[in-house]
Amino acid sequence: MTAIETVRKLAESDYKYGFVSDIESDFAPKGLSEDIVRFISAKKDEPEWLLNWRLDAFKHWLTLGNHEPTWARVKHPPIDFQDIHYYAAPKSKEKPKSLDEVDPELLRTYEKLGIPLQERAALAGVAVDAVFDSISVATTYKGKLKELGIIFCSMSEAVREHPDLVRKYLGSVVPVTDNFYATLNSAVFSDGSFVYVPKGVRCPMELSTYFRINAAETGQFERTLIVADEGAYVSYLEGCTAPKRDENQLHAAVVELVALEGAEIKYATVQNWYPGDANGKGGIYNFVTKRGACRGARSRISWTQVETGSAITWKYPSVILEGDDSVGEFYSVAVVNNFQQADTGTKMIHLGRNTRSTIISKGISAGRGQNTYRGLVRVNPKADNARNYTQCDSLLIGEKCGGHTVPYIEVRNRTGRVEHEATTSKISDDQLFYCRSRGLSTEDAVSVIVNGFCKEVLQKLPMEFAVEAQKLLGVSLEGAVG
Amino acid sequence: MSAPTSAMLEIRDLQAQVGNKVILKGLSLTVPAGEVHAIMGPNGSGKSTLAHVLAGREGYTVTGGQALFQGRDLLDMPPEQRARAGVFLAFQYPVEIPGVPNATFLKAAINAARRERGETELDAIEFLKRAKATLRKLKMDDSVLARALNVGFSGGEKKRNEIFQMAMLEPKLAILDETDSGLDIDALRIVSEGVNALRAADRSMLIITHYQRLLDYIVPDKVHVLSGGRIVKTGDKDLAVELERTGYAGLAA
Numbered sequence: 001m002t003a004i005e006t007v008r009k010l011a012e013s014d015y016k017y018g019f020v021s022d023i024e025s026d027f028a029p030k031g032l033s034e035d036i037v038r039f040i041s042a043k044k045d046e047p048e049w050l051l052n053w054r055l056d057a058f059k060h061w062l063t064l065g066n067h068e069p070t071w072a073r074v075k076h077p078p079i080d081f082q083d084i085h086y087y088a089a090p091k092s093k094e095k096p097k098s099l100d101e102v103d104p105e106l107l108r109t110y111e112k113l114g115i116p117l118q119e120r121a122a123l124a125g126v127a128v129d130a131v132f133d134s135i136s137v138a139t140t141y142k143g144k145l146k147e148l149g150i151i152f153c154s155m156s157e158a159v160r161e162h163p164d165l166v167r168k169y170l171g172s173v174v175p176v177t178d179n180f181y182a183t184l185n186s187a188v189f190s191d192g193s194f195v196y197v198p199k200g201v202r203c204p205m206e207l208s209t210y211f212r213i214n215a216a217e218t219g220q221f222e223r224t225l226i227v228a229d230e231g232a233y234v235s236y237l238e239g240c241t242a243p244k245r246d247e248n249q250l251h252a253a254v255v256e257l258v259a260l261e262g263a264e265i266k267y268a269t270v271q272n273w274y275p276g277d278a279n280g281k282g283g284i285y286n287f288v289t290k291r292g293a294c295r296g297a298r299s300r301i302s303w304t305q306v307e308t309g310s311a312i313t314w315k316y317p318s319v320i321l322e323g324d325d326s327v328g329e330f331y332s333v334a335v336v337n338n339f340q341q342a343d344t345g346t347k348m349i350h351l352g353r354n355t356r357s358t359i360i361s362k363g364i365s366a367g368r369g370q371n372t373y374r375g376l377v378r379v380n381p382k383a384d385n386a387r388n389y390t391q392c393d394s395l396l397i398g399e400k401c402g403g404h405t406v407p408y409i410e411v412r413n414r415t416g417r418v419e420h421e422a423t424t425s426k427i428s429d430d431q432l433f434y435c436r437s438r439g440l441s442t443e444d445a446v447s448v449i450v451n452g453f454c455k456e457v458l459q460k461l462p463m464e465f466a467v468e469a470q471k472l473l474g475v476s477l478e479g480a481v482g
Numbered sequence: 483m484s485a486p487t488s489a490m491l492e493i494r495d496l497q498a499q500v501g502n503k504v505i506l507k508g509l510s511l512t513v514p515a516g517e518v519h520a521i522m523g524p525n526g527s528g529k530s531t532l533a534h535v536l537a538g539r540e541g542y543t544v545t546g547g548q549a550l551f552q553g554r555d556l557l558d559m560p561p562e563q564r565a566r567a568g569v570f571l572a573f574q575y576p577v578e579i580p581g582v583p584n585a586t587f588l589k590a591a592i593n594a595a596r597r598e599r600g601e602t603e604l605d606a607i608e609f610l611k612r613a614k615a616t617l618r619k620l621k622m623d624d625s626v627l628a629r630a631l632n633v634g635f636s637g638g639e640k641k642r643n644e645i646f647q648m649a650m651l652e653p654k655l656a657i658l659d660e661t662d663s664g665l666d667i668d669a670l671r672i673v674s675e676g677v678n679a680l681r682a683a684d685r686s687m688l689i690i691t692h693y694q695r696l697l698d699y700i701v702p703d704k705v706h707v708l709s710g711g712r713i714v715k716t717g718d719k720d721l722a723v724e725l726e727r728t729g730y731a732g733l734a735a
Contacts, residue, residue: 429540434577437537438587438647439565439594448590452581452630 028087034058037187040087044156044191047163057176057186068180072343073372073404074312076285084250086188086221145203150234151196152207155223158194165196169227173256173293173320181252181314182289189223189254197232197263206462208237222253228263230296235266237465251310253288261296261323266304268461270469273309278367280339283311290317291347294326294355302329303346304460306469311340316374318347321355321383328357331457335450335473336369336401345375345406350386350416359390362454365401372404379416386413392422395453397446447473489550490515490655490686491536496547497711498535505531507711508547513655516683520697521690522722523708524730529690530574532708533659536688537571538564551655565591566598568654572644572661578632584643585613585627588650595651616649620676637664645676656680657688662696674699694726 028039037058041051066081145152151162158166176186197203228234251273257265267290276283286309292301303317319328330346348357363371371394379386394403405422427449435445450473451458458466491513498506505528513519523529535542536549538561549556556564579587593603604612614624622642632640641661648656658677662670677687677700689700697705697719705722707715709730715721 428577430577431579433537433539433561434573434579435587436561437539437565437571437573438591438651439562439598440590441562441594444590444594448582448587449579452579455581 028085030085031082032058032084032086032188036086040188040190043087044159046159049163049167050159053171053176054187054189057183058188060177061180061183061187064180064183069314072314072374073370073406074314074341074343076312076341079250079285081184087190144205148201148204149198150201150203151194153194155189155192155194155225158225162194162196165227166194166225169225169256169258170223171256173258173291174254174289179289181287182254185221185223185252185254185289189221192222192224192253192255193226193236194224195226195234195236197228197234199229200231201229202232203234206235206237206465208239220249220251220253222251222255224253224255225258226256226265226267227258228260228265228299230260231262232260233264235268235462237268237270237462239270239272239465239468249283250285251287253290255288255290255317257290257292257301259292259294259296259299259301259326262298263296264300264302265292266302267292267317268304268465270306270461270465270472271309271313272472274311275309275340276311276338278338280311280368283340284309286310286313286315288313288315290315291320292318292328293320294323294328294352296326297323297352298325299323300327300329302327302331302460304331304457305333305344306454306457306461306472307332307334307342307344308472310342313340313342313344315344316346318349318376319357320349320351321357321386322351323355324352325354326352327355330357330359330361330375331460332361332373333364333454333457333469333473334362334371334373335364336366336371338367338369340367340369342370343372343374345373347376348378348388350377350379350383350388353382353384354386355383356387357389359388359392360456361390361392362457363392363394363403363405364397364450364453365394365403366397368400370402370404372406374406374408376408376410377418377420378408379411379413379418381412383413384415386416386418388416388418390418390420392420393453394422394424395450396424396426489513490517490552491556491688492548492550494548494550496532496535496549497545498531498542499545500531500542504545505711506535506547509708509712510547511706511713513686513688515654515686516681517703518681518687518689518700519704519706520700520702520722521688521706521708522692522694522725522730525692527708527730528711529692529708530659533571533574533657533688533690536564536657537561537569562594563598565651566595568595568652570648570651570653570656572641572648572656572658574659574661574663576632576635576640576644578630578635580630580633582631583628584631585609587631588613588647591647591651613650616646619679620646620649621672622646638666638669641665642669642673642676645673649676649680652685654684655686655688657690659690660692661689662691662693670696671699694722697722 028036037054041054174182176183195207226236257267259265273284273286294301301319305317307313317330321328328348334342334344336342345361346359359375361373363373365371373392377388377390392405396403403424407420409418411418431449432442432445435448436442451470458469461469489512493509493511496506496509521529535544544557551569589609596603613627617624632643635643661673665673689702701719705717705719706713
């Protein structure tokens with residue numbers, strides 16, 4: 001058996017997290033209409049302004065005429081947007097006041113995923129806002145955060161409790177007209193997280209949210225908004241796994257970050273949604289708009305992502321560098337295996353003076369996976385002395401996969417300096433044999449080599465997440481890489 | 483019939499080919515425990531093929547014969563099982579693996595063998611203690627532990643790193659494939675000292691080399707001449723000196 005065959009065999013191992021929890025869902029009827037938008041808004045007791053905001057988005061979406069973006073290097077059958085439930089909530093009459101009141105079935109689900117909520121929260125000091133399908137069911141460590149004036153809650157709660165903040169910043173980074181999926185999200189978003197860190201406050205703990213798509217055929221439309229006021233600091237972690245499904249599930253989230261003067265936001269993602277089976281059947285469509293605005297001088301936003309899941313990933317966490325001396329960073333590992341497709345990268349838009357950005361992208365392709373880095377670095381006329389450094393590395397495993405790099409560079413200021421480096425390599429039989437001749441199994445060898453390849457990105461993750469991400473790469477490599 | 487248990491390595495009538503090209507044509511060789519044997523031979527005689535076949539490299543087809551390691555059928559084991567059982571190949575061209583620190587790699591290798599033997603894994607502290615002590619013996623700098631595996635290493639550094647790995651993995655059978663190639667005289671001396679320090683009653687070595695000069699430093703118990711895919715002559719260390727004088731021409735089988 002050749003190394004490649006061995007890898008192919010390993011790649012056929014099952015998705016470890018494929019199971020379905022049987023919490024009953026409270027569905028909206030299938031399809032999208034003004035009535036559905038009103039239904040969602042009513043279900044959540046939203047104020048008029050938000051309903052109107054949704055309706056504006058919906059009206060704009062109608063003008064787009066089902067024309068999904070076509071420029072990404074991904075292929076899928078047309079999505080029937082009328083064949084999707086736009087709202088599903090776990091049944092629960094009263095909102096739980098503590099973990100004791102949370103549906104034990106739900107807690108068991110988290111445990112299967114290796115996310116023991118209480119333990120994790122208690123041991124690691126992590127406040128966890130757990131989003132299950134569309135409704136937040138458990139929020140911890142709120143008290144401690146409250147003392148510091150930090151708001152960390154579900155978007156629904158934020159709309160009720162902090163309407164002025166939400167109204168001021170919602171859609172201010174990703175406008176409702178931004179793109180097809182962002183517009184759709186604006187019309188029907190279900191829930192998500194909201195964070196506000198007041199002036200001069202450093203959030204003392206990593207904030208983390210686990211997302212989970214569960215109910216069958218339910219599109220998930222998360223909406224997350226994080227605002228760091230002047231001089232504030234926050235680090236936010238988002239991790240996901242999803243149960244096994246045959247139907248393709250659409251996920252179109254929007255994440256907006258706002259960093260005011262001197263503020264810093266770090267946003268890390270580990271994404272492990274069901275990628276579909278070895279024949280390319282099933283899996284999540286992950287069409288996400290993530291963008292941060294460095295509004296104030298000397299503000300910083302950094303995106304770190306480890307993307308191993310989803311049948312299709314379409315995602316470009318970006319930074320708009322408005323403030324002078326602001327800094328944007330993007331660190332990414334994207335793994336595709338079998339028939340997975342990823343078109344991911346970033347946009348760094350330099351508007352202010354002395355703005356700096358760094359892009360490190362590591363794409364790993366196995367099986368018949370297709371992995372595209374697509375990135376834009378734009379230096380606008382007023383952005384004197386802007387700097388960008390981009391490094392895109394592709395690692396190929398096997399003969400049938402693809403790695404593609406599509407950099408767009410637009411420099412409209414003579415003082416701008418933009419560097420782009422790219423490499424493509426393969427895991428060679430020599431490397432695999434060398435590892436095996438030292439006692440490592442093929443699986444471990446692949447894991448070691450891939451973790452080495454991704455090292456620069458993995459070390460940007462907070463410690464507890466880095467360990468999880470390494471494990472995840474290992475699991476994906478059992479099912480992904482050789 | 484020889485008693486297989488007394489030999490560390492016993493190769494009987496080994497035949498192997500790459501594609502349709504027959505390279506080993508009935509090679510027989512016995513290395514008792516604790517002995518160091520050298521294999522010399524001209525280019526293309528099959529020296530590296532022998533090393534690769536013993537370590538389990540893909541791409542070689544064994545068409546006949548046997549290789550027994552402590553009585554076990556070596557050819558039936560995947561490469562990682564051979565390694566865990568105590569077979570070590572010092573590569574002629576050590577492979578680079580970017581981003582993987584030497585220490586991480588070596589610890590994973592040691593623990594793979596320990597798990598196989600049902601022993602507890604070495605923790606980071608114990609590993610570092612051993613690694614640093616070993617590096618001192620080999621006159622190598624601690625900084626090698628944090629460097630990516632063989633990446634940016636000079637030829638000599640790579641070869642020394644192989645010997646470092648060997649010292650840490652404590653194999654029962656070490657196969658050194660042209661470890662002297664690419665080494666200057668100082669590096670050769672240091673590497674040889676490292677190898678000599680690992681000579682032990684329960685460890686055997688098979689030293690594959692083109693030149694006699696390595697054998698000035700690592701004095702073998704036996705020297706075998708490989709030519710045309712067979713061992714054509716066996717002698718003591720003086721055979722190496724003789725070969726250096728007369729060349730391989732007269733020995734072709």
